[in-house]
Amino acid sequence: MFQFSLPASIKGYDTFAEFAQAEQIQSTDLLITNRFIYEPFMQACGLPCPVLFQEEYGAGEPNDQMIDAIRAKIPADTGRIIAVGGGTVIDIAKVLTFVGDWSAEDIFTGRVVPEKARRLTVIPTTCGTGSEVTNVTICELKNLRTKKGLALDTMYADEAVLIPEMVRTLPYKFFATSSIDALIHAVESYLSPKAVAHSKIYSEKAIEMIVSAYRAVAANGAESWKDHAADFLTASNFAGIAFGYAGCAAVHALSYPLGGAYHIPHGEANQLMFAEVLRTYRKKQPVGRLNDLEALFGRVLDVEPAQALDTLYRLMETILPRKPLKEYGMKPEEFPQFADSVIEGQQRLLKNNYTPLTREDMIDIYNACY
Template identity: 50%
Template sequence: MEFYIGPKIRRFAKLADFIDDINLNDRDVIVSNKAIIEPHLDLIGDATLLYQEQFGEGEPSDEVYDQLRAITPEESERIIAIGGGSVMDCAKLMCYSGDFKTKDLFDSDIVPQRTKKLYALPSTCGTGSEVTNLISVGLKELKVKKGIGFPSMYPDEAVIVPELLKTLPYNYFATSSMDALIHATEAFLSPRATPLSTMFSIDAIRRIMKGYRCVAELGERAVMENVDDFLLASTNAGIAFGNAGCAAVHALSYPLGGAYFIPHGEANQIMFMAVLKAYKEIKPVGKINELEDLLGECLQVPAADSLVALDQLTKTILPVKPLNEYGVKKEDVPAMAEGVEKGQQRLLQNNYVPLSVEKMIDIYMSLYR
């Protein structure tokens, strides 16, 4: 059995406390988003400040990664990523030197050289990127998202700062926390799961279910009342999937993000219950029963009803639309499924059960109205 937690994990109540602790200076680079960092500009001092969105809004393509690397000062020693998964993923590549393009990492034997220290401060409660050695990249020419990782890609420190979520819009909370729930669930069902990764999955699922029930009952104000649970759940889910992997939900969602620009967490939510239902149909007895027992306990329903209850709760937190309302054409579905089969084996190998191309087509088609 192998289990790994890459970075040191610390918590500060406020960003100012962290900045004081590390003695921020002119050899540091902060990469963030304007909406996140502008309330804290007085803390930046002589550090270089870069905005991820200065090269385009939305989830970054490989070209954005390249542009951010190009303007990162060579003499800088530390990268401080303050933002969501896209910011932290970009920061991971900004720590590498060398003359390479991001897209080259996917089709060559390049092993980039890490030359800078990385601090990762999540401003959402979902991606878990602060504790993984993985990044997700939209490959512009191929119109698809892919993930890649290297052992050297772990941040040196993951820093949890609840204050950073104070201005998080509800939709970003919903999509990011849904991503964390799916990370934890896919890691729980993965054939690579170990007792240690499962422990982190279970804790994340319990915290998110507790928080979601509060939000469903009390409304958006309950997000900040449960912010510590959501943040810790995100980090724990990141540790879980960093060891056990994600699977078909993520694999099938990648074409939705890459070709149709559906936000990552929302694309995952679209696929989530359809994949779980397919798993249940193909192999009704197995680890999925343990998931049903856990969800039944969390949602206070019989295990046999837990997937239905989960579906209702997640759609209350983050409603999604049929695929046709996102502009996904039925005639494109076979090519999408074939592309997933060909390009996402890194994820598909972690499925609870294997899914054929025909079954993946069925899953997509079940999401039309």
């Protein structure tokens, strides 16, 4: 038995001004965004609601201190949160729909089961997280020196709004890391044992759209990605739908210690783990859904299935060159504790692996990336 649904309604507009004109934004709404997004796209719209800028409460990806600081500034009469931004803004906004007496660490460690009391509208400004259609949020817990994910049905957005205008101004590095994240979402959800025909359709289409656009970018130069911004945004949304149902797995699980301990951006950390995780899958279980994935990439890349994944890795390196872990300052003696933290804290993801990985497998993957 399975049940596939899209809890968030999905809308599309060409510009933020068009969205603002069509939507009835009220003084009881709260806009959470970044100033560099607000000033060019939203300031002239004369919005009646208060605005909070995420960067004024901390830099980088979401952490518990940032969430707690922003939460303290939410007006008491807020009925809806409008989140306009990348993964940091969106993940924070999901938590801020909750009311009650809690800290972010309470929620992410399971000490408190929160209650949603505010509506959520999400407008993504990157082409990677797919977070506008998932019930997942990620947070760095400063005291615990790790990242943890939380998946609750109450964290689905009520509305997801896709506006290509918001993506085209991304710096190249943010485009690269976010779109690679979307591609890995699509691959992991495709290989997940929880995948069904309905979720696989979204995974497959996301893979086709991203890889086809990557080939065009590789042929025409880095800045040509903007010509495909709408495709990358749509593909990210499709991948979000797919992994929202089937889940992500070991690539994401193994990347979290890298982000938590060394603050490597999420998509970049995922790419560091991606090839070695899939190579380990192939060694441990060479026959299975992985062969279907190889055939899919073979069709999109115009190569034989046996060469498809290696061809993909080279294409991804063209989009974002991958560095060895040693260049981030890591040491091999850290890898056993990384593996232990993954086993202890990321079972939510590890249960979606194509094939089980042991502690020794995980340490070997880190060493292979060193």
